[in-house]
Amino acid sequence: MFSFKTSALAALAGISLAAIPPVVRSATIDITVGGPNGTVAYAPEYVNASIGDVVRFTFEQKNHTVTQSSFASPCSPLANGFDSGFVPVADNVTSDFITAELTIENTDPVWVYCRQTGHCEQGMVFAVNPGSDAKFAAFKAAAMGLNSTTTASASVVTVTATVTVSDGDTITTTYGSYPGSSAPTSAISTDHRVIVGDNGTLTYNPANVTAQIGDTITFEFHQKNHTVTQSSFADPCTPLSASSPGTVSFDSGFMPVSTNATTFPTVTIQINDTKPFWAYCRQSTPVSHCESGMVFSVNAVESSNSSFEAFQAKAIALNATSASGSASLSSPSATSSSNGALSIHGICGAGIVIVVVSAIVGAFL
Structure with a gap:
């Protein structure tokens, strides 16, 4: 399960932004997406998690995504996989960052990348339960290898x-x-x-x-x-x-x-x-x-x-x-799934741009 949360809006509206079924959460694992000075990385790059654990992504500066991919195609979206959409964060924002949560429902590997142009090829990839250090290293190397082998098609605008x-x-x-x-x-x-x-x-x-x-x-x-x-x-x-x-x-x-x-x-x-x-x-x-x-x-x-x-x-x-x-x-909300293990709920589905204006009050609907 993948869900967006923004504490500013939720507090103002008095409701949760996502309808999330109750699950047993044994641990919350924090991941930073991007960061100051043009950071192009997830930190840490991979984690091991148990069923019921929650992986919480905090989107910091610049404009990144958390997009599910596969080991075979690290920089391509997985069909029916989850995708946060783009989350732009200005350089002068230092608090109240947008977060997204991934609830682990099985121990299969989950492969992730940022689909901002060139970020994956620079090594901005992430994994849950990759299996071993060597397996993640191979995943990252495959992503970065695309930087030298991929050329832009003349027909793409x-x-x-x-x-x-x-x-x-x-x-x-x-x-x-x-x-x-x-x-x-x-x-x-x-x-x-x-x-x-x-x-x-x-x-x-x-x-x-x-x-x-x-x-x-x-x-x-x-x-x-x-x-x-x-x-x-x-x-x-x-x-x-x-x-x-x-x-x-x-x-x-x-x-x-x-x-x-x-x-x-x-x-x-x-x-x-x-x-x-x-x-x-x-x-x-x-x-x-x-x-x-x-x-x-x-x-x-x-x-x-x-x-x-x-x-x-x-x-x-x-x-x-x-x-x-x-x-x-x-x-x-929007919903997507991968082998019945993950679902996405939030303020943007597979969209390209997402904007959250934190200084909003009142009845939105």
């Missing part, structure tokens, strides 16, 4: 997501976009601002944007608790990472904003090709925001059958087919 955290610092993360897309331009011509939850409504305003290569889109999150989660035209209310396993996709993570807030968190993405970009809000409490029509697109072809209106209609149509008794958590 980078996408830059810039996150402004509550203290005004900006953290940038880069990831691969669609193969074959046009190369990004160096000059940003236009920034398109989109209000998420404008005036308390379940909307993005505007809901459809036409953008050129090099343009940026800044999502400004207003009251309630919303996300911008990349999906697909075929499955408007399903994360793209779930409907197309192995695809790198964008997810802002949940952004709780109190009713009396006057400053609002933002997330900015850069457009590096002109293919349609589909997104939705994955909030499901008290109702599904996506199935209520809270969807968004970039460069939807309005003269085709894949228009924004058609995309929104597909999302709303899901409301009629959803099972009336389907359960939902009171706090944002």
